[in-house]
Structures are given as C-alpha cells and as structure tokens.
Amino acid sequence: MLGVGNIGMVHLKSALSMAAVDVRAAADAMPENRNRAERAGVPRTYDDYTTLLDAEELDAAVVALPPFLHADAVERAAENDVDVFVEKPLARSSEEADRLLETARKAGIAVGVDHTLRYQPDMIGVKSEYEDGTVGRVPYASITRLNDGPLGRPPVEHAPPSWPLDADAAGGGSLLELGIHCFDVLEWLFGDLDVRDATTDATLDIPVEDAATVLLRAPETETTITLHCGSYQWEQLPEVNTRLRLEGITGTISNQDHLPGNFYASAAKSALSNVASRVTGSESDVFGPTFYLQAHYEALSAFCEAIRNGERPPVDGRDGKRSLELAETAYELAADGDGDELETMEVT
Structure with missing residues (x-):
C-alpha cells in the first residue's frame, strides 16, 4: 500500500478482507497514518514508498498517493516488476x-x-436497464456529482491537506477530482464522448475550481449529456451525492431507482457502529456507509483477479488516460469561453 491516508485506508481495509490477498507492507510520510495501518494489521510500515518497493517482494501495489506522485510511484514500481492499481x-x-x-x-x-462508479450497484442497475432497451433511444442524459471537497463540512476541526488546493500538485480542482469519475462512467454507458462546451467556477476563494459544468455528445447513441460536478456542497452521508438520469423515448432511468433496498438501514447501522468505536477507542468500520466503499472493494478485487489470471485489468491505464483527455478538453473550452463566473460566496 503506497499511501494510507483517507482513500489509502479504504483500499487497505479492502485488501485485508480479501481471502486471496496478502498485505505485506504500507508506506506513508505521516506517522499517524502508519500507526493506523499497523493497528489495522499491516506487518511492516515505511515512511517512503520507494524504500518499501525496494525492500519488499511484491506482486502488486496500490498507489493511493497525491496525483503529483503517481508517475514517480509507477516508475519505481516498474523498476521492481510490480503491477499497480492507481487511485x-x-x-x-x-x-x-x-x-x-x-x-x-x-x-x-x-x-x-x-474508477469506482462502474462498481456501484446503482450505476450497474442503470447500465443493465439501459441495455435492456426498455426506454428505447436516449436523446438526453444528465449526471451530477457533488461533495464538500477538501475543506470539509463546517465546522472544520483540522486543516485540510495542502495538495488538493494546489493545481500543480492535484492537476486541477473538482473537474479532475469528481468529474473524472463522471467522464468514465458516461463512456462506459454511451461509448466515446465529444466535449462540446464547458465552464468552471469558483464559489469559494480557493486556487482551484470547485464547480464545473460540461456539455457532451455521444455520437454512437446520438445522446446529448450535461455533466455538473462540484466540491461546494455540505454533503451529509448517507445521502447519495451522484445523480444520473437517462431520458429515453419511452421512459426515464435514474440511479435513484437502483439504490440497495437496505441502503439507509445499513448506513445507519454503520454510523452507530462508528460512533461506538470512537467512544471505545477502537477502529471505525471503513466500509460504512457500505454503499460507497464496497465499490472500492469490488474495483480492487477485480484488478487483483485480473492480475492473478494474467489478464488486462478491467479498468486499465487507457481508461484512466481517456478520462483525463476529456477533462483537458473541458478545461480548454472553459478557458476559451466567455461565460460569467459564479459570484464568490462568503461562508461562515
């Protein structure tokens, strides 16, 4: 495990719960993150991922580092003949x-x-219903993905990491953090996309965009799509922060109709368990609310199974690059556009 911060711990808990996976070591520059990994059951921890890769005999590594370290981590893994699953x-x-x-x-x-959205049960349900042809052709679709971003939901108890607010380190703002998921799941549904127009906005006084709206076209299905993503909403789990609607000729498909039947009950149970764990000082359940985080388990499990069988990963580097290309086109169109930016809001 290269990086065991927020998402790294999700991947770590996933790997630890897989019967056919042996977690050998974890690396993180933060001592508190290494301590968490050790408490979770990792036998060895390192303060540098390059040291880990040189010291351990590995089949694969999970790269859960900030984006500016991804390329270097993959290069180091390649030097040691280690396959990689990259956040x-x-x-x-x-x-x-x-x-x-x-x-x-x-x-x-x-x-x-x-790219986890492909593994969420609601998105799988949308794809299955769409491919059944029950709503006929889909002239229009929309997707929205929102959360509270790196600043967190007020009141903020701890300073956020610096890299998500640094365009050079992260590559961009919410369009790259959240929109990248949307581009991937939309091409999974509709095939190749063309980006027609885009705008990016800043609702808060931060160095990266925290809102973006993109107009897309799927030539194969003749579908026009609007995509909106933002890290300005004070989300509260277990509310679902992704909305996907397909407006077909004979009806509508919505991911809201494909949420697990026990979604809220399961989330409430996990939330109560996590509250109790904080009181007792034990580790919280990283899979609760399970709806989101179970998808990360499925994505990593599918990667491991492909590697085990000598197959290409189901979501591979080409898919990751393709989503980046769409995001870059959106950034370019937004930079060339004449749209007015949202007025900066003061948040208290």
Whole structure:
C-alpha cells in the first residue's frame, strides 16, 4: 500500500478482507497514518514508498498517493516488476499519463485505475436497464456529482491537506477530482464522448475550481449529456451525492431507482457502529456507509483477479488516460469561453 491516508485506508481495509490477498507492507510520510495501518494489521510500515518497493517482494501495489506522485510511484514500481492499481486521476495530465503508461509498457507491468462508479450497484442497475432497451433511444442524459471537497463540512476541526488546493500538485480542482469519475462512467454507458462546451467556477476563494459544468455528445447513441460536478456542497452521508438520469423515448432511468433496498438501514447501522468505536477507542468500520466503499472493494478485487489470471485489468491505464483527455478538453473550452463566473460566496 503506497499511501494510507483517507482513500489509502479504504483500499487497505479492502485488501485485508480479501481471502486471496496478502498485505505485506504500507508506506506513508505521516506517522499517524502508519500507526493506523499497523493497528489495522499491516506487518511492516515505511515512511517512503520507494524504500518499501525496494525492500519488499511484491506482486502488486496500490498507489493511493497525491496525483503529483503517481508517475514517480509507477516508475519505481516498474523498476521492481510490480503491477499497480492507481487511485484516480491516473495522472495530472494526459501527457503525464502517456509517460507513465510507456514506462509500464516497457517494464511489462499492468496498470489498473480506481474508477469506482462502474462498481456501484446503482450505476450497474442503470447500465443493465439501459441495455435492456426498455426506454428505447436516449436523446438526453444528465449526471451530477457533488461533495464538500477538501475543506470539509463546517465546522472544520483540522486543516485540510495542502495538495488538493494546489493545481500543480492535484492537476486541477473538482473537474479532475469528481468529474473524472463522471467522464468514465458516461463512456462506459454511451461509448466515446465529444466535449462540446464547458465552464468552471469558483464559489469559494480557493486556487482551484470547485464547480464545473460540461456539455457532451455521444455520437454512437446520438445522446446529448450535461455533466455538473462540484466540491461546494455540505454533503451529509448517507445521502447519495451522484445523480444520473437517462431520458429515453419511452421512459426515464435514474440511479435513484437502483439504490440497495437496505441502503439507509445499513448506513445507519454503520454510523452507530462508528460512533461506538470512537467512544471505545477502537477502529471505525471503513466500509460504512457500505454503499460507497464496497465499490472500492469490488474495483480492487477485480484488478487483483485480473492480475492473478494474467489478464488486462478491467479498468486499465487507457481508461484512466481517456478520462483525463476529456477533462483537458473541458478545461480548454472553459478557458476559451466567455461565460460569467459564479459570484464568490462568503461562508461562515
């Protein structure tokens, strides 16, 4: 495990719960993160991922580091003949992704990418219903993905990490953090997309965009799509922060209709368990609310199964690069546009 911060701990708990996976070690620059990993059951921890890769005999590594370290981590893994499962975005740009993938190709290692929406049961339900043809052709679709972003939901108890608010380190703002998921799941549904127009906005006084709206067209299905993503909403789990609607000729398909039947009951049970764990000082259940985090388990499990069988990962580096290309086109159109930015809001 290369990085055991927020999402890294999700991947770690996933891997630890897989019967056919042996977690050997974890690396993180933060002592508190290494301590958490050790408490979770990791036998060895390192303060540097390059040291871990040189010291351990590994089949695969999960790269859950900030985006500016992805390319270097993959290069180091390639030097040690280690396959990689990379947290999205694959890289900060398609050019950086090209270099990363060329390094992997020359070394003969596999690259998987954690595009998790494909593994959520509501998105699987939408795809199944769409492919059944029950609503006929879909002239229009829309997707919205929102959360509270790196600043967190007020009142904020701890300062956020610096890299998500640094465009050079992260590659961008909410369009790259959240929109990248949307691009991937939309091409999974409709095939290749063309980006027609885009705008990015800042509702808060931060260095990266925290809102973006993109107009897309799917030539194969003749579907027009609007995508909106933002990190300005004070989300409250277990509310679902992704809305997907397909407006077909004979009806509508919505991901809201494909949520697990026990979604709220399961989330409430997990929330109560997590509250109790904080009182007793034990580890919280990383899979609760399970709806979101179980999808990360499925994505990593599918990658491991492909590697075990000598197959190409189901969501691989090409998919990761493709989503970056769409995001870059959106950024370019937004920069060239004349749209008015949202007025900056004061949040108290």
